[in-house]
Amino acid sequence: MTYFLQNVVNALQWGSFYALIALGYSMVYSILMLFNFAHGDIFMVGSYIGFGVAAALVALSAAGVVVLPSWLIFTLTILVTMILTAMLGMAVERVGYRPLRDAPRASAAITGLMIGIILETGNLAILGARRVRFPDLIESVTYEIGGVYVTNKKIMIVVVSLLFMVAMQYFVSKTKWGMAMRAMAYDYLVVPLMGVSINSIARLTFAIGSALAAVAGILYGIAYPVLDPYMGVLFGWKAFVAAILGGRGSIMGATLAGFLLGFIEIFVAMVFPSTLRDLIAYSIILLILVFRPHGFFGEPYSAKLRL
């Protein structure tokens, strides 16, 4: 039982990475009907930016220039990284997606894929092949609750990501910008005629998605401190699965699917040998799609797509 609960905790942590990244995917997919294959690499860059900001703040603090408490360093790291990564996301949108607004959707997916490769290689060219270590922003404390070991990092990761997901849900369902985004997801042809600029909505979508990916990147860096330039690839593709599994136009769906993917992967590894993880996890996903071909919360849409 404790073993089971222990794995629930691990799965919650693992799932929150997937869910945060899948959110960004899902937003772009719902609103612009695009596969943003650069998203996994934006997550990676976000993690590196977080590393840079955190290292700079820790160094400043250690040198005595400005003495900051560790919680403030953490908060500042998240905020600054979110802003910087959001700018990266907007730049990606401007360069790779806006020129292709009227092109077949798959072409835009290819530019995304290529931008991803450029980000990976650029990182490798700038920082070299050595792996960097994320600074310890939080001192690790382990609590034991009924035989289950929980570190404060894990609690913090799950809480922070849930916080961002709730904020996201609020933003999309309650604010005016969120309404514009939902309208755009509903019909991207008519809504621009109503005076909503598709370019600013696209920019906003990419900014928010990238900022969420940056949060995931920092949290990932805190949990698994060794970063490498290709860490975004597999995360990106798996989050892509989660995003579409959630259903088009559903933030809840993407979040749930992200957590589900995390749970499936962790629990398959718990029951079976870990080499079978991908095999069984993706077979389960395949089965889910056989019975729910539109994802969890997606609605069947008409045969006519944009391609």
Place this chain on the structure above:
Amino acid sequence: MMRNMLNRFAEVPLAAWLIGALCAVYLEQWVGDPLTELLLLPKIPVLFGCLIVLKTPKLIPSTVVFLILIYAVPICVIAYAVRKPANMIAAKLFSGPIWISAILHLGLLYLILHIWSDISAYRELTLKFTLIAIIVTLSLNLINGYMGEFSCSHPGFMALGAYGASVFSLVLFADDKNFGEALLPGILGPFMFPLGLIFGGFISAIGALVVAIPSFRTRGDYLAIISLAFTFIVKSLIENLEFIGGPRGLGSQPDFSNLLVVFIWTVLCVWIINNYVQSVYGKATNAVRDDEIAADAMTVDTRKTKMVTFMFAAFWAGVAGGLFAHVLRFVNPSTFGIQKLAEVLAMVYFGGLNSVYGSIVGAVSLSLLGEALRPLELFKWIIIPLLLILVMIYRPTGLIAFKEFNIRNLIQPKHIPEDEV
């Protein structure tokens, strides 16, 4: 002046160009070595000098001289010189059955490639991989271009084909530590090899059924993730099957894919797929892409069309995988991952959707570019993606999209009306 020159070359038929190229590659074999020494080049420029130029830029002038002397001048001069007899022969052949003429042209092409690749093993390997890339790209173009879906399962199909064909030839024709002694005498091997490839192709077509059954119940983007999940599943499955080597891979396949075999399979693939896309099924596939409801109303069985096309494409991906395994003579599951997927997708979208020409152009140019830019190391992976982004922005459907491939136009004699000469 320039226009006049081009006009003169307009009446040179394909056969004459091929003869010119044949002379050029012969010339390279005869005088290539002395000429390299004369020009102080380290060795014969293997890939049209790209590798040498990128490594040591000060050799640019001598490389250019080499290329002009060996390739440009002989090809142009000889092609121009033999244009009249070549036109006559082409016209004579053209009036007979088309396949005789086609086979003669292909034979010439093969001779050129064979002599060209004789210079170095590196050239031969690059050429084989390029030909295999053509098969893979064409088959993915069937799904992503002609059918208009977004499939990510080609690495999985290639893996199935590669392992299927490898197991076939290892069980039957090779003494292997996994499968024991050969069941059939090795002399039969090269003749049975096509069966092995077809076996691999069928395995991947059956794999395609797993993807197709759930994903073609509805139209939408579910094929994208189901096929992606399929790629992950196949890779993981192979990693877990110990009898085919697991994550270590499977090696020492017999050396069945020489250049001729790969060339013949590539030609077969281009021919069959080109016929397929011009057949009723191919047109039905296009109709389903453009408007599924309208196609349905026009009595197209949309589900069956999609299934057949998908499995057909998977078959060819499997064949390509089998050839790949026998060229490299080693396969392991990590070859068929996300990296491969990005590579194949790039070739399809670079060359052009819905086009046999485009697939050939995309596969050839990206695989040669990938090899030629090798000296740049890391920056290769910045230049190639940038190039692709530019192509996507300025030609969103690829370089040569929506163009039909017609062998008759290619090999026909070129006559210029009398009054224009």
